[in-house]
Amino acid sequence: MKVISVANQKGGVGKTATAFNLAGALSEMGHRVLLVDLDAHAGLTGILGYDSETLDKTIYEYIYNPEGKNLADYILGTEFPQIDFIPASQGLEAIDTELADVADWHSTLSRGLREIAIPAGSSTRRYDFVIFDNQPRMSRLMIMSLMASQLALIPFLAEIDSVNPLKHLLRNIHQIRESNPDLVVKILPVMVQAHLGHDKAVMQLLREELSDHLLESFIKRTKKVPDAHSLGKPIVLTNRRHPVAIAYREATEEILKYV
Numbered sequence: 001m002k003v004i005s006v007a008n009q010k011g012g013v014g015k016t017a018t019a020f021n022l023a024g025a026l027s028e029m030g031h032r033v034l035l036v037d038l039d040a041h042a043g044l045t046g047i048l049g050y051d052s053e054t055l056d057k058t059i060y061e062y063i064y065n066p067e068g069k070n071l072a073d074y075i076l077g078t079e080f081p082q083i084d085f086i087p088a089s090q091g092l093e094a095i096d097t098e099l100a101d102v103a104d105w106h107s108t109l110s111r112g113l114r115e116i117a118i119p120a121g122s123s124t125r126r127y128d129f130v131i132f133d134n135q136p137r138m139s140r141l142m143i144m145s146l147m148a149s150q151l152a153l154i155p156f157l158a159e160i161d162s163v164n165p166l167k168h169l170l171r172n173i174h175q176i177r178e179s180n181p182d183l184v185v186k187i188l189p190v191m192v193q194a195h196l197g198h199d200k201a202v203m204q205l206l207r208e209e210l211s212d213h214l215l216e217s218f219i220k221r222t223k224k225v226p227d228a229h230s231l232g233k234p235i236v237l238t239n240r241r242h243p244v245a246i247a248y249r250e251a252t253e254e255i256l257k258y259v
C-alpha cells in the first residue's frame with residue numbers, strides 16, 4: 001500500500017483537485033484507492049456528496065483519540081467502486097492545539113494506516129494507494145500525513161510570488177525526511193496558462209532551480225475542473241479526452257515511477 005500526501009501550505013492551489021484526479025486516474029488503471037480528507041473545510045468531503053456536519057465518524061474523531069479505535073471503521077464508500085474515502089470535519093481546526101500534549105501524535109496516521117493495510121482475517125491488502133488531501137497550513141496534521149507517506153506531491157500554482165514559499169515548504173519537508181527518509185518530494189505545476197509569458201517564466205525558473213523535484217507533467221487551467229467537481233467527479237472521469245484529463249493521467253503515470 002503506497003501513501004501519497006498532496007500538500008502545499010498555500011490555499012487554493014489545486015491540492016483537492018489533484019488528490020481527486022490522482023485517485024480517479026489510479027482507479028481507471030485498476031488500482032484501489034483510499035482518499036482521506038485532512039482539511040477542516042472538508043472540501044473533498046463536500047465534493048463527494050457528504051455533509052461533514054452530520055457525520056459522527058470523521059478523521060477528526062480518530063486523530064483526536066485513536067486509542068481503542070480502528071481507522072478502518074471510518075471508511076465510507078463513494079460512487080466510484082475503486083475509491084473509498086475518509087471524511088473530514090471542522091473539528092480539525094483545533095486539532096493542532098489539542099494534540100500539543102500528546103507524545104506520539106506524529107505517528108497517529110502511520111499507525112492508523114497499519115490497521116487498514118491488511119484487514120484482520122484477510123491475507124490481501126485492501127488498497128493499493130492512500131491519498132491524503134491536506135489543509136493549506138504547515139501543521140501537525142500535515143506533518144503526520146507526511147510522516148505516513150512515501151511521496152509528498154506538491155501542486156504548485158504557477159505564480160512568481162509562490163516560488164519562495166515553495167522553497168520554504170521544501171525546506172520544511174526536508175526536515176521531516178530526517179524522520180521519514182524514504183519520503184520523495186515531487187512538484188506538479190497546476191492551473192498553468194502556457195500561453196502567458198508570466199507562466200512560461202515561472203516554469204523556466206522551476207526547471208532551473210528545482211529540477212530535482214519537478215515533474216515533467218503539468219496541468220493547464222480549465223473551468224472543466226471545477227465543473228466536474230460540481231458533479232462530484234474528477235475531470236479524468238467526466239471528460240476523459242480533455243487535455244487536462246490526459247495531463248492528469250500522464251502525471252499519475254509519472255508519479256508511479258516514484259512510489
Ligand SMILES: Nc1ncnc2c1ncn2[C@@H]1O[C@H](COP(=O)(O)OP(=O)(O)OP(=O)(O)O)[C@@H](O)[C@H]1O
Nearest residue numbers: 011012013014015016017136191220221222225226
Ligand atoms: N486545473 C484547473 N483549472 C481550473 N481550475 C482549477 C484547476 N484545478 C483546480 N481548480 C479550481 O481552483 C480552485 C482551488 O482548487 P482546489 O480546491 O483544488 O485547491 P486547494 O489547494 O485544495 O484549496 P484549499 O487550500 O482551499 O483546500 C477550485 O475551485 C478548483 O475547482
Ligand SMILES: [Mg+2]
Nearest residue numbers: 015016039043
Ligand atoms: Mg483543498
